[in-house]
Amino acid sequence: MLRPRRSVLYVPGDNERALEKTQALPADAIIIDLEDSVAPSNKEQARVQATEAIRRGGFGSREIILRVNPIETPWGMADLHAALAAEPHAILVPKVSQSGDITGTAKVVKASGAPSHIRLWAMIETPMGIINAREIAACGPDPDNRLSCFVLGTNDLLKESRARASNNRFAVVPWLAMTLVAARAYGLDVIDGVYNDFKDDAGFRAECEHGRTLGMDGKTLIHPSQVDPCNEVFSPTEDEVSWAHKIIHAFEQPENARKGVLTVEGRMVERLHLVMAQRVAAIAKAINARSKTEEPWF
Ligand code: COA
Ligand code: MG
Numbered sequence: 001m002l003r004p005r006r007s008v009l010y011v012p013g014d015n016e017r018a019l020e021k022t023q024a025l026p027a028d029a030i031i032i033d034l035e036d037s038v039a040p041s042n043k044e045q046a047r048v049q050a051t052e053a054i055r056r057g058g059f060g061s062r063e064i065i066l067r068v069n070p071i072e073t074p075w076g077m078a079d080l081h082a083a084l085a086a087e088p089h090a091i092l093v094p095k096v097s098q099s100g101d102i103t104g105t106a107k108v109v110k111a112s113g114a115p116s117h118i119r120l121w122a123m124i125e126t127p128m129g130i131i132n133a134r135e136i137a138a139c140g141p142d143p144d145n146r147l148s149c150f151v152l153g154t155n156d157l158l159k160e161s162r163a164r165a166s167n168n169r170f171a172v173v174p175w176l177a178m179t180l181v182a183a184r185a186y187g188l189d190v191i192d193g194v195y196n197d198f199k200d201d202a203g204f205r206a207e208c209e210h211g212r213t214l215g216m217d218g219k220t221l222i223h224p225s226q227v228d229p230c231n232e233v234f235s236p237t238e239d240e241v242s243w244a245h246k247i248i249h250a251f252e253q254p255e256n257a258r259k260g261v262l263t264v265e266g267r268m269v270e271r272l273h274l275v276m277a278q279r280v281a282a283i284a285k286a287i288n289a290r291s292k293t294e295e296p297w298f
Helices: 016-024 040-056 076-086 099-111 127-131 133-137 154-161 173-185 201-214 224-234 238-252 271-291
Strands: 007-012 029-033 063-067 090-093 119-124 147-152 189-192 218-221 261-264 267-270
Touching: 007 016, 007 224, 016 040, 029 040, 040 063, 040 076, 063 076, 076 090, 076 099, 090 099, 090 147, 099 119, 099 133, 119 127, 119 133, 127 133, 127 154, 127 173, 133 147, 133 173, 147 173, 173 189, 173 201, 189 201, 201 218, 201 224, 218 224, 238 261, 238 271, 267 271
Parallel strands: 007 029, 007 218, 029 063, 063 090, 090 119, 119 147, 147 189, 189 218
Antiparallel strands: 261 267
16 A cells, blocks of 8 residues: 655654654654754764654554664764664665665665665755765665655755755755656655744645645654644645546546547546546545554554
């Protein structure tokens, strides 16, 4: 079944209270962070708290991702080994700038004998990561690399580029779009960056819509108040689901079995639209199933 990744909430690994709160929030996925949101003095404590929380469980059907520190930092390798022992659904590798950052991490994962269901996610957040997005995404098809998802780190990109986020992310859009097509070329999911001003509801919703329009699967979040509006924007609307079912129904008719193009309610519909409709229907079904269960998804 398709995995909805509409709302992906960060929580600092050393914030025990917030960690506990995530278990009652309707986010599709939780990224427990050991990197940017944890001060150097708290890194060891955060690692222990985060991995204990993952082992204890209680996150229901939410996907749990642990963001480790870069491997070359004093904490990176210990984070990775602790993550593998705790068995989150995925490990998020920060500041991925070349394919070797993924293949190198995947080798450590393989050598540890970690279960095959643990995936790697990659943060695309450096200028070199954008330039190399294609070669990084090309790690996807090799199952040994376990790569399944890109996460945009727009705060780091703004810092590195000296650009501004204003004017509908004018400066950021080329990076988002390049990362998105690279990911899609190799079958990966892509999650948009965060919106820092968590009290600005209208601005946040507009940025969700912006990401959805660009083709993002979901958005990374920093605050509980962002979860519901994000889920709403990244779910197919009732109209979209009903239109998808009309297209599927039309192509199911025996008289249309050998046709490549049809007219449905006065609009041209080709078989590529059928593929799109099947995806919308599958995502809607997965969202519906997800909202009805608190069972872990594996
Ligand atoms: N996940 C779960 N719960 C969270 C949360 C999060 N990311 N952020 C805040 N909360 C909880 C708080 O614990 C608080 O709970 P309480 O009222 O029961 O005590 C409640 O939501 C309201 O929080 P609020 O007072 O509005 O915010 P804050 O000042 O405590 O925290 C931030 C604001 C931005 C520091 C905090 O939201 C945060 O740390 N976000 C994640 C940052 C991060 O991980 N960044 C890395 C990637 S960019
Ligand atoms: Mg970052």
